[in-house]
Amino acid sequence: LTKPSDVSPETEEMKQFLDSLKYDSNGLVTAIAQDVDTGAILMQGFASRLAIAYTLQHKKACFFSRSRQQLWCKGESSSNFINVDSVHVDCDKDSLIYLGVPTGPTCHTGAHTCYYKRVDGADGLILGAAKDGRHKAEEALTTLYELEATIAERKREVIKEGAKPSWTRRLLEDPELLCSKIREEAGELCETYEKDEGKERAASECADVLYHAMVLLNVQGVEIADVMEVLRNRFGVSGVEEKAKRTPKSKLIDPSKE
Amino acid sequence: LTKPSDVSPETEEMKQFLDSLKYDSNGLVTAIAQDVDTGAILMQGFASRLAIAYTLQHKKACFFSRSRQQLWCKGESSSNFINVDSVHVDCDKDSLIYLGVPTGPTCHTGAHTCYYKRVDGADGLILGAAKDGRHKAEEALTTLYELEATIAERKREVIKEGAKPSWTRRLLEDPELLCSKIREEAGELCETYEKDEGKERAASECADVLYHAMVLLNVQGVEIADVMEVLRNRFGVSGVEEKAKRTPKSKLIDPSKE
Numbered sequence: 358l359t360k361p362s363d364v365s366p367e368t369e370e371m372k373q374f375l376d377s378l379k380y381d382s383n384g385l386v387t388a389i390a391q392d393v394d395t396g397a398i399l400m401q402g403f404a405s406r407l408a409i410a411y412t413l414q415h416k417k418a419c420f421f422s423r424s425r426q427q428l429w430c431k432g433e434s435s436s437n438f439i440n441v442d443s444v445h446v447d448c449d450k451d452s453l454i455y456l457g458v459p460t461g462p463t464c465h466t467g468a469h470t471c472y473y474k475r476v477d478g479a480d481g482l483i484l485g486a487a488k489d490g491r492h493k494a495e496e497a498l499t500t501l502y503e504l505e506a507t508i509a510e511r512k513r514e515v516i517k518e519g520a521k522p523s524w525t526r527r528l529l530e531d532p533e534l535l536c537s538k539i540r541e542e543a544g545e546l547c548e549t550y551e552k553d554e555g556k557e558r559a560a561s562e563c564a565d566v567l568y569h570a571m572v573l574l575n576v577q578g579v580e581i582a583d584v585m586e587v588l589r590n591r592f593g594v595s596g597v598e599e600k601a602k603r604t605p606k607s608k609l610i611d612p613s614k615e
Numbered sequence: 616l617t618k619p620s621d622v623s624p625e626t627e628e629m630k631q632f633l634d635s636l637k638y639d640s641n642g643l644v645t646a647i648a649q650d651v652d653t654g655a656i657l658m659q660g661f662a663s664r665l666a667i668a669y670t671l672q673h674k675k676a677c678f679f680s681r682s683r684q685q686l687w688c689k690g691e692s693s694s695n696f697i698n699v700d701s702v703h704v705d706c707d708k709d710s711l712i713y714l715g716v717p718t719g720p721t722c723h724t725g726a727h728t729c730y731y732k733r734v735d736g737a738d739g740l741i742l743g744a745a746k747d748g749r750h751k752a753e754e755a756l757t758t759l760y761e762l763e764a765t766i767a768e769r770k771r772e773v774i775k776e777g778a779k780p781s782w783t784r785r786l787l788e789d790p791e792l793l794c795s796k797i798r799e800e801a802g803e804l805c806e807t808y809e810k811d812e813g814k815e816r817a818a819s820e821c822a823d824v825l826y827h828a829m830v831l832l833n834v835q836g837v838e839i840a841d842v843m844e845v846l847r848n849r850f851g852v853s854g855v856e857e858k859a860k861r862t863p864k865s866k867l868i869d870p871s872k873e
Protein backbone atom coordinates (compact mmCIF):
# COMPACT_ATOMS: atom_id res chain seq x y z
CA LEU A 358 0.00 0.00 0.00
CA THR A 359 1.02 3.53 -0.72
CA LYS A 360 2.11 5.34 2.43
CA PRO A 361 2.63 9.03 3.20
CA SER A 362 6.29 8.14 3.71
CA ASP A 363 6.49 7.25 0.00
CA VAL A 364 6.24 10.97 -0.68
CA SER A 365 9.48 12.96 -0.53
CA PRO A 366 9.53 16.25 1.37
CA GLU A 367 8.16 19.16 -0.64
CA THR A 368 10.62 21.42 -2.41
CA GLU A 369 9.92 25.14 -2.10
CA GLU A 370 8.42 25.24 -5.63
CA MET A 371 6.29 22.16 -4.97
CA LYS A 372 5.02 23.71 -1.74
CA GLN A 373 4.14 26.88 -3.61
CA PHE A 374 2.20 24.91 -6.22
CA LEU A 375 0.38 22.74 -3.68
CA ASP A 376 -0.45 25.83 -1.63
CA SER A 377 -1.98 27.46 -4.69
CA LEU A 378 -4.68 24.81 -5.20
CA LYS A 379 -8.22 25.31 -3.90
CA TYR A 380 -8.94 22.30 -1.74
CA ASP A 381 -12.48 21.54 -0.59
CA SER A 382 -13.41 21.25 3.09
CA ASN A 383 -11.91 17.76 3.13
CA GLY A 384 -8.61 18.97 1.71
CA LEU A 385 -9.28 17.45 -1.71
CA VAL A 386 -9.38 18.49 -5.35
CA THR A 387 -10.92 16.50 -8.20
CA ALA A 388 -8.48 14.40 -10.23
CA ILE A 389 -9.42 12.99 -13.63
CA ALA A 390 -7.24 10.34 -15.28
CA GLN A 391 -7.25 10.59 -19.07
CA ASP A 392 -5.66 8.32 -21.69
CA VAL A 393 -3.12 10.39 -23.59
CA ASP A 394 -3.56 8.38 -26.79
CA THR A 395 -7.32 7.97 -27.06
CA GLY A 396 -8.53 10.86 -24.89
CA ALA A 397 -10.76 8.41 -23.01
CA ILE A 398 -11.56 9.52 -19.47
CA LEU A 399 -10.41 6.49 -17.52
CA MET A 400 -11.56 7.27 -14.00
CA GLN A 401 -12.19 10.16 -11.65
CA GLY A 402 -11.22 10.39 -8.04
CA PHE A 403 -10.09 12.96 -5.54
CA ALA A 404 -6.57 13.95 -4.63
CA SER A 405 -5.09 15.23 -1.41
CA ARG A 406 -1.94 17.28 -1.21
CA LEU A 407 0.06 14.10 -0.62
CA ALA A 408 -1.61 12.28 -3.51
CA ILE A 409 -0.70 15.08 -5.91
CA ALA A 410 2.89 15.19 -4.68
CA TYR A 411 3.10 11.40 -5.06
CA THR A 412 1.74 11.59 -8.61
CA LEU A 413 4.27 14.25 -9.62
CA GLN A 414 7.16 12.44 -7.95
CA HIS A 415 6.40 8.88 -9.03
CA LYS A 416 4.58 9.64 -12.31
CA LYS A 417 1.81 7.26 -11.36
CA ALA A 418 -1.79 8.40 -10.81
CA CYS A 419 -2.44 8.63 -7.09
CA PHE A 420 -5.66 9.55 -5.32
CA PHE A 421 -7.09 9.88 -1.83
CA SER A 422 -9.70 7.22 -1.16
CA ARG A 423 -12.64 8.87 0.55
CA SER A 424 -14.12 5.54 1.63
CA ARG A 425 -10.88 4.25 3.17
CA GLN A 426 -9.58 7.70 4.12
CA GLN A 427 -6.10 6.95 2.86
CA LEU A 428 -3.66 7.52 0.06
CA TRP A 429 -4.33 5.21 -2.87
CA CYS A 430 -2.09 4.76 -5.84
CA LYS A 431 -4.11 3.36 -8.74
CA GLY A 432 -2.59 -0.07 -9.44
CA GLU A 433 -1.12 -0.64 -5.98
CA SER A 434 -3.17 -3.85 -5.69
CA SER A 435 -4.15 -4.61 -9.32
CA SER A 436 -0.80 -3.59 -10.86
CA ASN A 437 -2.84 -1.72 -13.46
CA PHE A 438 -1.09 1.59 -13.03
CA ILE A 439 -1.69 4.80 -14.91
CA ASN A 440 1.69 6.19 -15.92
CA VAL A 441 1.30 9.94 -15.83
CA ASP A 442 2.81 11.97 -18.65
CA SER A 443 1.70 15.38 -17.44
CA VAL A 444 -0.55 17.02 -14.87
CA HIS A 445 -2.84 19.89 -15.83
CA VAL A 446 -4.74 22.33 -13.63
CA ASP A 447 -8.02 24.07 -14.37
CA CYS A 448 -8.62 27.80 -14.30
CA ASP A 449 -9.86 27.98 -10.70
CA LYS A 450 -7.37 25.39 -9.45
CA ASP A 451 -9.73 22.88 -7.89
CA SER A 452 -9.48 20.20 -10.57
CA LEU A 453 -6.60 18.24 -12.14
CA ILE A 454 -6.10 16.09 -15.20
CA TYR A 455 -3.65 13.22 -14.91
CA LEU A 456 -2.81 12.64 -18.57
CA GLY A 457 -1.07 9.36 -19.18
CA VAL A 458 -0.85 5.77 -20.31
CA PRO A 459 -2.69 3.00 -18.47
CA THR A 460 -0.73 -0.25 -18.13
CA GLY A 461 -3.94 -2.31 -18.07
CA PRO A 462 -7.69 -1.94 -17.67
CA THR A 463 -8.48 0.92 -15.31
CA CYS A 464 -11.79 -0.34 -13.90
CA HIS A 465 -11.98 -3.09 -11.29
CA THR A 466 -14.63 -4.67 -13.55
CA GLY A 467 -11.96 -5.21 -16.21
CA ALA A 468 -13.30 -2.46 -18.46
CA HIS A 469 -10.62 -0.14 -19.76
CA THR A 470 -12.55 2.86 -18.50
CA CYS A 471 -14.92 3.23 -15.55
CA TYR A 472 -17.46 5.07 -17.74
CA TYR A 473 -19.04 2.22 -19.67
CA LYS A 474 -22.67 2.96 -18.95
CA ARG A 475 -24.87 5.42 -20.79
CA VAL A 476 -28.06 7.06 -19.62
CA ASP A 477 -30.87 6.88 -22.10
CA GLY A 478 -32.03 10.47 -22.30
CA ALA A 479 -35.53 9.55 -23.31
CA ASP A 480 -36.37 7.62 -20.17
CA GLY A 481 -33.39 7.88 -17.87
CA LEU A 482 -32.68 4.13 -18.07
CA ILE A 483 -29.09 3.11 -17.68
CA LEU A 484 -27.99 1.16 -20.72
CA GLY A 485 -25.68 -1.66 -19.84
CA ALA A 486 -22.18 -2.70 -20.47
CA ALA A 487 -22.65 -5.12 -23.36
CA LYS A 488 -19.41 -5.68 -25.19
CA ASP A 489 -19.49 -4.12 -28.64
CA GLY A 490 -16.39 -4.88 -30.64
CA ARG A 491 -13.32 -3.34 -29.07
CA HIS A 492 -15.31 -1.11 -26.79
CA LYS A 493 -18.17 -1.48 -24.37
CA ALA A 494 -21.31 -0.44 -26.23
CA GLU A 495 -22.20 2.43 -23.93
CA GLU A 496 -18.75 3.90 -23.40
CA ALA A 497 -18.20 7.64 -23.84
CA LEU A 498 -16.64 7.23 -27.27
CA THR A 499 -15.32 10.28 -29.05
CA THR A 500 -15.82 10.63 -32.79
CA LEU A 501 -12.84 8.61 -33.99
CA TYR A 502 -13.55 5.72 -31.60
CA GLU A 503 -17.26 5.81 -32.31
CA LEU A 504 -16.35 5.40 -35.99
CA GLU A 505 -14.08 2.49 -35.10
CA ALA A 506 -16.94 0.87 -33.16
CA THR A 507 -19.32 1.44 -36.07
CA ILE A 508 -16.93 -0.25 -38.50
CA ALA A 509 -16.64 -3.21 -36.11
CA GLU A 510 -20.43 -3.37 -35.89
CA ARG A 511 -20.69 -3.44 -39.69
CA LYS A 512 -18.39 -6.43 -39.74
CA ARG A 513 -20.54 -8.37 -37.28
CA GLU A 514 -24.00 -7.47 -38.55
CA VAL A 515 -26.03 -10.17 -40.20
CA ILE A 516 -27.21 -9.15 -43.64
CA LYS A 517 -30.65 -10.44 -44.53
CA GLU A 518 -31.10 -12.28 -47.79
CA GLY A 519 -31.68 -9.87 -50.63
CA ALA A 520 -30.69 -6.87 -48.50
CA LYS A 521 -27.96 -4.56 -49.78
CA PRO A 522 -24.88 -4.60 -47.57
CA SER A 523 -23.60 -1.24 -46.33
CA TRP A 524 -20.70 0.43 -48.09
CA THR A 525 -18.46 -0.28 -45.11
CA ARG A 526 -19.39 -3.97 -45.24
CA ARG A 527 -18.59 -4.08 -48.94
CA LEU A 528 -15.17 -2.57 -48.28
CA LEU A 529 -14.56 -5.00 -45.42
CA GLU A 530 -15.32 -7.93 -47.71
CA ASP A 531 -13.34 -6.62 -50.66
CA PRO A 532 -9.96 -5.34 -49.45
CA GLU A 533 -8.76 -4.94 -53.03
CA LEU A 534 -11.56 -2.44 -53.63
CA LEU A 535 -10.70 -0.88 -50.26
CA CYS A 536 -7.03 -0.44 -51.19
CA SER A 537 -7.93 1.14 -54.51
CA LYS A 538 -10.22 3.54 -52.60
CA ILE A 539 -7.42 4.44 -50.15
CA ARG A 540 -5.08 5.34 -53.01
CA GLU A 541 -7.88 7.27 -54.72
CA GLU A 542 -8.80 9.21 -51.57
CA ALA A 543 -5.16 10.09 -50.89
CA GLY A 544 -5.03 11.52 -54.39
CA GLU A 545 -8.24 13.48 -53.79
CA LEU A 546 -6.81 14.91 -50.57
CA CYS A 547 -3.71 16.07 -52.46
CA GLU A 548 -5.88 17.60 -55.16
CA THR A 549 -7.64 19.81 -52.62
CA TYR A 550 -4.25 21.52 -52.31
CA GLU A 551 -3.13 21.18 -55.92
CA LYS A 552 -6.39 22.57 -57.28
CA ASP A 553 -6.92 24.98 -54.39
CA GLU A 554 -10.35 23.59 -53.58
CA GLY A 555 -10.69 25.23 -50.17
CA LYS A 556 -10.76 24.24 -46.51
CA GLU A 557 -14.06 22.43 -46.50
CA ARG A 558 -13.03 20.08 -49.28
CA ALA A 559 -9.69 19.51 -47.56
CA ALA A 560 -11.40 18.50 -44.29
CA SER A 561 -13.84 16.31 -46.19
CA GLU A 562 -11.18 14.50 -48.20
CA CYS A 563 -9.02 14.02 -45.13
CA ALA A 564 -12.06 12.44 -43.47
CA ASP A 565 -12.38 10.11 -46.48
CA VAL A 566 -8.75 9.06 -46.17
CA LEU A 567 -9.11 8.49 -42.43
CA TYR A 568 -12.33 6.49 -42.76
CA HIS A 569 -10.97 4.19 -45.46
CA ALA A 570 -7.67 3.75 -43.60
CA MET A 571 -9.64 2.77 -40.50
CA VAL A 572 -11.59 0.14 -42.43
CA LEU A 573 -8.25 -1.33 -43.51
CA LEU A 574 -7.07 -1.26 -39.90
CA ASN A 575 -10.13 -3.31 -38.95
CA VAL A 576 -9.40 -5.79 -41.76
CA GLN A 577 -5.91 -6.20 -40.31
CA GLY A 578 -7.00 -6.37 -36.66
CA VAL A 579 -5.27 -3.13 -35.73
CA GLU A 580 -6.77 -0.52 -33.37
CA ILE A 581 -6.60 3.20 -33.99
CA ALA A 582 -5.15 3.43 -30.47
CA ASP A 583 -2.15 1.44 -31.76
CA VAL A 584 -1.63 4.09 -34.43
CA MET A 585 -1.77 6.81 -31.77
CA GLU A 586 0.84 4.94 -29.76
CA VAL A 587 3.12 4.87 -32.81
CA LEU A 588 2.67 8.62 -33.24
CA ARG A 589 3.33 9.27 -29.56
CA ASN A 590 6.49 7.19 -29.59
CA ARG A 591 7.68 8.98 -32.68
CA PHE A 592 6.86 12.55 -31.72
CA GLY A 593 6.44 12.60 -27.99
CA VAL A 594 8.48 11.88 -24.94
CA SER A 595 7.04 10.21 -21.91
CA GLY A 596 7.19 11.06 -18.25
CA VAL A 597 6.46 14.24 -16.37
CA GLU A 598 10.08 15.32 -16.25
CA GLU A 599 10.85 14.62 -19.85
CA LYS A 600 7.69 16.49 -20.78
CA ALA A 601 8.91 19.44 -18.74
CA LYS A 602 12.18 19.34 -20.68
CA ARG A 603 10.18 19.49 -23.85
CA THR A 604 9.54 23.23 -23.76
CA PRO A 605 10.21 24.66 -26.28
CA LYS A 606 8.48 22.09 -28.42
CA SER A 607 10.94 22.77 -31.22
CA LYS A 608 13.34 20.42 -29.42
CA LEU A 609 11.14 17.44 -30.29
CA ILE A 610 12.62 14.83 -32.53
CA ASP A 611 11.15 14.70 -35.99
CA PRO A 612 10.10 11.41 -37.52
CA SER A 613 12.97 9.84 -39.37
CA LYS A 614 12.95 10.68 -43.02
CA GLU A 615 12.19 7.44 -44.78
CA LEU B 616 -30.86 32.09 -15.14
CA THR B 617 -31.72 28.43 -15.02
CA LYS B 618 -34.45 27.73 -12.48
CA PRO B 619 -35.66 24.51 -10.88
CA SER B 620 -38.95 25.14 -12.68
CA ASP B 621 -37.11 24.67 -16.00
CA VAL B 622 -36.92 20.98 -15.14
CA SER B 623 -39.94 18.84 -16.02
CA PRO B 624 -41.28 16.44 -13.40
CA GLU B 625 -39.38 13.16 -13.26
CA THR B 626 -40.78 10.20 -15.12
CA GLU B 627 -40.71 6.89 -13.24
CA GLU B 628 -37.65 5.76 -15.22
CA MET B 629 -35.85 9.05 -14.66
CA LYS B 630 -36.61 8.84 -10.94
CA GLN B 631 -35.19 5.33 -10.86
CA PHE B 632 -32.00 6.48 -12.57
CA LEU B 633 -31.56 9.56 -10.41
CA ASP B 634 -32.21 7.47 -7.30
CA SER B 635 -29.49 5.05 -8.34
CA LEU B 636 -26.68 7.62 -8.26
CA LYS B 637 -24.38 7.97 -5.26
CA TYR B 638 -24.58 11.60 -4.21
CA ASP B 639 -22.11 13.04 -1.73
CA SER B 640 -23.19 14.66 1.54
CA ASN B 641 -24.13 17.80 -0.42
CA GLY B 642 -26.32 15.85 -2.83
CA LEU B 643 -23.83 16.15 -5.68
CA VAL B 644 -21.97 13.92 -8.11
CA THR B 645 -19.00 14.97 -10.24
CA ALA B 646 -19.81 15.98 -13.83
CA ILE B 647 -17.11 16.23 -16.49
CA ALA B 648 -17.84 17.91 -19.82
CA GLN B 649 -15.89 16.37 -22.70
CA ASP B 650 -15.65 17.42 -26.34
CA VAL B 651 -17.04 14.57 -28.44
CA ASP B 652 -14.81 15.40 -31.41
CA THR B 653 -11.44 16.05 -29.81
CA GLY B 654 -11.82 14.23 -26.50
CA ALA B 655 -10.66 17.38 -24.71
CA ILE B 656 -11.90 17.67 -21.15
CA LEU B 657 -13.59 21.06 -21.25
CA MET B 658 -14.51 21.65 -17.62
CA GLN B 659 -15.48 19.83 -14.47
CA GLY B 660 -18.22 20.75 -12.07
CA PHE B 661 -20.71 19.11 -9.79
CA ALA B 662 -24.28 18.13 -10.57
CA SER B 663 -27.33 17.91 -8.38
CA ARG B 664 -30.32 15.74 -9.15
CA LEU B 665 -32.02 18.72 -10.81
CA ALA B 666 -28.91 19.59 -12.83
CA ILE B 667 -28.72 16.06 -14.23
CA ALA B 668 -32.44 16.01 -15.09
CA TYR B 669 -32.02 19.40 -16.80
CA THR B 670 -29.06 18.13 -18.81
CA LEU B 671 -30.95 15.06 -20.00
CA GLN B 672 -34.08 17.03 -20.81
CA HIS B 673 -32.53 20.05 -22.50
CA LYS B 674 -29.35 18.39 -23.86
CA LYS B 675 -27.25 21.24 -22.48
CA ALA B 676 -24.59 20.71 -19.81
CA CYS B 677 -25.99 21.84 -16.48
CA PHE B 678 -24.26 21.91 -13.10
CA PHE B 679 -24.88 22.95 -9.52
CA SER B 680 -22.75 25.92 -8.56
CA ARG B 681 -21.28 25.26 -5.13
CA SER B 682 -20.27 28.89 -4.65
CA ARG B 683 -23.68 30.31 -5.57
CA GLN B 684 -25.64 27.29 -4.30
CA GLN B 685 -27.85 27.18 -7.35
CA LEU B 686 -28.53 25.46 -10.63
CA TRP B 687 -26.20 26.68 -13.36
CA CYS B 688 -26.54 25.86 -17.01
CA LYS B 689 -23.19 26.40 -18.72
CA GLY B 690 -23.76 29.18 -21.23
CA GLU B 691 -26.76 30.76 -19.49
CA SER B 692 -24.84 34.05 -19.31
CA SER B 693 -22.06 33.62 -21.90
CA SER B 694 -24.20 31.78 -24.51
CA ASN B 695 -21.31 29.35 -24.83
CA PHE B 696 -23.35 26.22 -24.26
CA ILE B 697 -22.19 22.65 -24.31
CA ASN B 698 -24.68 20.67 -26.37
CA VAL B 699 -24.79 17.24 -24.80
CA ASP B 700 -24.82 14.22 -27.09
CA SER B 701 -24.83 11.57 -24.40
CA VAL B 702 -24.40 11.15 -20.66
CA HIS B 703 -22.25 8.37 -19.24
CA VAL B 704 -22.02 7.04 -15.68
CA ASP B 705 -19.02 5.49 -13.97
CA CYS B 706 -18.93 2.07 -12.31
CA ASP B 707 -19.76 3.28 -8.80
CA LYS B 708 -22.25 5.88 -9.99
CA ASP B 709 -20.81 8.99 -8.42
CA SER B 710 -19.37 10.56 -11.58
CA LEU B 711 -20.80 11.55 -14.96
CA ILE B 712 -19.42 12.45 -18.37
CA TYR B 713 -21.38 14.99 -20.40
CA LEU B 714 -20.14 14.18 -23.90
CA GLY B 715 -20.97 16.85 -26.42
CA VAL B 716 -20.22 19.79 -28.65
CA PRO B 717 -19.33 23.20 -27.20
CA THR B 718 -20.83 26.15 -29.08
CA GLY B 719 -17.93 28.42 -28.06
CA PRO B 720 -14.98 28.59 -25.68
CA THR B 721 -15.81 26.81 -22.45
CA CYS B 722 -13.62 28.80 -20.07
CA HIS B 723 -14.54 32.28 -18.85
CA THR B 724 -10.96 33.24 -19.79
CA GLY B 725 -11.79 32.57 -23.45
CA ALA B 726 -9.76 29.36 -23.58
CA HIS B 727 -11.61 26.47 -25.17
CA THR B 728 -10.91 24.30 -22.16
CA CYS B 729 -10.46 25.22 -18.50
CA TYR B 730 -7.36 22.99 -18.26
CA TYR B 731 -4.75 25.15 -19.95
CA LYS B 732 -2.10 25.08 -17.25
CA ARG B 733 0.48 22.38 -16.70
CA VAL B 734 2.42 21.54 -13.57
CA ASP B 735 6.12 21.14 -14.13
CA GLY B 736 6.83 17.83 -12.45
CA ALA B 737 10.43 18.70 -11.72
CA ASP B 738 9.73 21.66 -9.51
CA GLY B 739 5.98 21.93 -9.17
CA LEU B 740 5.86 25.25 -11.00
CA ILE B 741 2.71 26.01 -12.89
CA LEU B 742 3.52 26.70 -16.51
CA GLY B 743 1.41 29.39 -17.97
CA ALA B 744 -1.12 29.77 -20.65
CA ALA B 745 0.99 31.14 -23.48
CA LYS B 746 -0.73 30.65 -26.79
CA ASP B 747 0.96 28.01 -28.90
CA GLY B 748 -0.57 27.68 -32.34
CA ARG B 749 -4.14 26.49 -32.20
CA HIS B 750 -3.89 25.41 -28.57
CA LYS B 751 -2.67 26.89 -25.34
CA ALA B 752 0.85 25.58 -24.83
CA GLU B 753 0.13 23.78 -21.57
CA GLU B 754 -3.22 22.23 -22.44
CA ALA B 755 -3.83 18.54 -21.77
CA LEU B 756 -3.34 17.60 -25.42
CA THR B 757 -3.83 14.00 -26.44
CA THR B 758 -1.51 12.44 -28.99
CA LEU B 759 -3.23 13.62 -32.17
CA TYR B 760 -3.58 17.21 -30.94
CA GLU B 761 -0.07 17.26 -29.53
CA LEU B 762 1.12 16.28 -33.01
CA GLU B 763 -0.99 19.07 -34.50
CA ALA B 764 0.61 21.55 -32.07
CA THR B 765 4.07 20.24 -32.91
CA ILE B 766 3.49 20.74 -36.63
CA ALA B 767 2.29 24.30 -35.94
CA GLU B 768 5.42 24.92 -33.85
CA ARG B 769 7.61 23.69 -36.71
CA LYS B 770 6.00 26.23 -38.98
CA ARG B 771 6.77 29.09 -36.60
CA GLU B 772 10.24 28.15 -35.50
CA VAL B 773 13.12 30.29 -36.66
CA ILE B 774 15.79 28.27 -38.40
CA LYS B 775 19.30 29.53 -37.75
CA GLU B 776 21.55 30.17 -40.71
CA GLY B 777 23.25 27.02 -41.84
CA ALA B 778 21.01 24.83 -39.62
CA LYS B 779 19.13 21.96 -41.23
CA PRO B 780 15.37 22.45 -41.12
CA SER B 781 13.32 19.63 -39.65
CA TRP B 782 11.58 17.16 -41.95
CA THR B 783 8.20 18.64 -41.02
CA ARG B 784 9.45 22.12 -41.91
CA ARG B 785 10.71 20.88 -45.26
CA LEU B 786 7.30 19.36 -46.00
CA LEU B 787 5.54 22.56 -44.93
CA GLU B 788 7.68 24.57 -47.33
CA ASP B 789 7.38 22.14 -50.20
CA PRO B 790 3.75 21.04 -50.56
CA GLU B 791 4.55 19.28 -53.86
CA LEU B 792 6.98 17.03 -52.00
CA LEU B 793 4.35 16.65 -49.27
CA CYS B 794 1.67 15.55 -51.74
CA SER B 795 3.99 13.03 -53.35
CA LYS B 796 4.70 11.69 -49.84
CA ILE B 797 0.98 11.40 -49.05
CA ARG B 798 0.40 9.34 -52.19
CA GLU B 799 3.46 7.23 -51.43
CA GLU B 800 2.42 6.61 -47.83
CA ALA B 801 -1.12 5.65 -48.86
CA GLY B 802 0.44 3.09 -51.17
CA GLU B 803 2.67 1.80 -48.39
CA LEU B 804 -0.36 1.44 -46.10
CA CYS B 805 -2.14 -0.61 -48.78
CA GLU B 806 0.96 -2.74 -49.24
CA THR B 807 0.91 -3.76 -45.60
CA TYR B 808 -2.31 -5.59 -46.51
CA GLU B 809 -1.36 -6.62 -50.02
CA LYS B 810 1.98 -8.06 -48.94
CA ASP B 811 0.69 -9.27 -45.57
CA GLU B 812 3.31 -7.35 -43.65
CA GLY B 813 1.67 -7.68 -40.24
CA LYS B 814 -0.06 -5.49 -37.69
CA GLU B 815 2.94 -3.46 -36.59
CA ARG B 816 3.74 -2.35 -40.10
CA ALA B 817 0.06 -1.55 -40.69
CA ALA B 818 -0.09 0.68 -37.59
CA SER B 819 3.19 2.33 -38.55
CA GLU B 820 2.17 3.06 -42.15
CA CYS B 821 -1.22 4.34 -41.02
CA ALA B 822 0.67 6.70 -38.69
CA ASP B 823 2.73 7.86 -41.69
CA VAL B 824 -0.41 8.60 -43.67
CA LEU B 825 -1.99 10.44 -40.76
CA TYR B 826 1.11 12.53 -40.03
CA HIS B 827 1.59 13.61 -43.63
CA ALA B 828 -2.12 14.33 -44.04
CA MET B 829 -1.97 16.50 -40.93
CA VAL B 830 0.94 18.49 -42.33
CA LEU B 831 -1.19 19.16 -45.41
CA LEU B 832 -4.07 20.23 -43.17
CA ASN B 833 -1.76 22.78 -41.55
CA VAL B 834 -0.68 24.05 -44.98
CA GLN B 835 -4.35 24.58 -45.79
CA GLY B 836 -5.30 26.09 -42.43
CA VAL B 837 -7.58 23.22 -41.47
CA GLU B 838 -7.80 21.76 -37.96
CA ILE B 839 -7.97 18.05 -37.25
CA ALA B 840 -11.06 18.89 -35.15
CA ASP B 841 -12.74 20.01 -38.40
CA VAL B 842 -12.07 16.56 -39.84
CA MET B 843 -13.60 14.95 -36.78
CA GLU B 844 -16.68 17.12 -37.19
CA VAL B 845 -17.03 15.92 -40.78
CA LEU B 846 -16.79 12.31 -39.59
CA ARG B 847 -19.34 12.90 -36.83
CA ASN B 848 -21.81 14.51 -39.20
CA ARG B 849 -21.39 11.66 -41.62
CA PHE B 850 -21.54 8.75 -39.21
CA GLY B 851 -23.12 10.02 -36.06
CA VAL B 852 -26.35 11.52 -34.96
CA SER B 853 -26.50 14.27 -32.42
CA GLY B 854 -28.62 14.74 -29.33
CA VAL B 855 -29.31 12.47 -26.41
CA GLU B 856 -32.58 11.15 -27.82
CA GLU B 857 -31.31 10.48 -31.28
CA LYS B 858 -28.35 8.73 -29.74
CA ALA B 859 -30.74 6.55 -27.77
CA LYS B 860 -32.47 5.65 -31.02
CA ARG B 861 -29.15 4.64 -32.44
CA THR B 862 -29.02 1.24 -30.78
CA PRO B 863 -28.45 -1.01 -32.63
CA LYS B 864 -25.61 0.81 -34.27
CA SER B 865 -26.29 -1.01 -37.52
CA LYS B 866 -29.01 1.55 -38.17
CA LEU B 867 -26.40 4.25 -38.69
CA ILE B 868 -26.17 5.81 -42.09
CA ASP B 869 -23.12 4.86 -44.07
CA PRO B 870 -21.07 7.50 -45.86
CA SER B 871 -22.31 8.01 -49.36
CA LYS B 872 -20.42 5.99 -51.89
CA GLU B 873 -18.48 8.47 -53.91
Ligand SMILES: [Zn+2]
Nearest residue numbers: 447449451452
Ligand atom coordinates in the same frame (compact mmCIF):
# COMPACT_ATOMS: atom_id res chain seq x y z
ZN1 LIG C 1 -12.63 24.15 -11.35
Ligand SMILES: [Zn+2]
Nearest residue numbers: 464465471706
Ligand atom coordinates in the same frame (compact mmCIF):
# COMPACT_ATOMS: atom_id res chain seq x y z
ZN1 LIG D 1 -14.45 1.44 -12.41
Ligand SMILES: [Zn+2]
Nearest residue numbers: 491492493496
Ligand atom coordinates in the same frame (compact mmCIF):
# COMPACT_ATOMS: atom_id res chain seq x y z
ZN1 LIG E 1 -13.16 1.39 -25.31
Ligand SMILES: [Zn+2]
Nearest residue numbers: 542545562565
Ligand atom coordinates in the same frame (compact mmCIF):
# COMPACT_ATOMS: atom_id res chain seq x y z
ZN1 LIG F 1 -13.04 11.59 -51.44
Ligand SMILES: [Zn+2]
Nearest residue numbers: 705707709710
Ligand atom coordinates in the same frame (compact mmCIF):
# COMPACT_ATOMS: atom_id res chain seq x y z
ZN1 LIG G 1 -16.70 6.91 -9.19
Ligand SMILES: [Zn+2]
Nearest residue numbers: 448722723729
Ligand atom coordinates in the same frame (compact mmCIF):
# COMPACT_ATOMS: atom_id res chain seq x y z
ZN1 LIG H 1 -12.34 27.93 -16.91
Ligand SMILES: [Zn+2]
Nearest residue numbers: 749750751754
Ligand atom coordinates in the same frame (compact mmCIF):
# COMPACT_ATOMS: atom_id res chain seq x y z
ZN1 LIG I 1 -6.73 23.32 -27.67
Ligand SMILES: [Zn+2]
Nearest residue numbers: 615799800803
Ligand atom coordinates in the same frame (compact mmCIF):
# COMPACT_ATOMS: atom_id res chain seq x y z
ZN1 LIG J 1 7.57 6.10 -47.12
Ligand SMILES: [Zn+2]
Nearest residue numbers: 800803820823
Ligand atom coordinates in the same frame (compact mmCIF):
# COMPACT_ATOMS: atom_id res chain seq x y z
ZN1 LIG K 1 5.63 4.83 -44.65
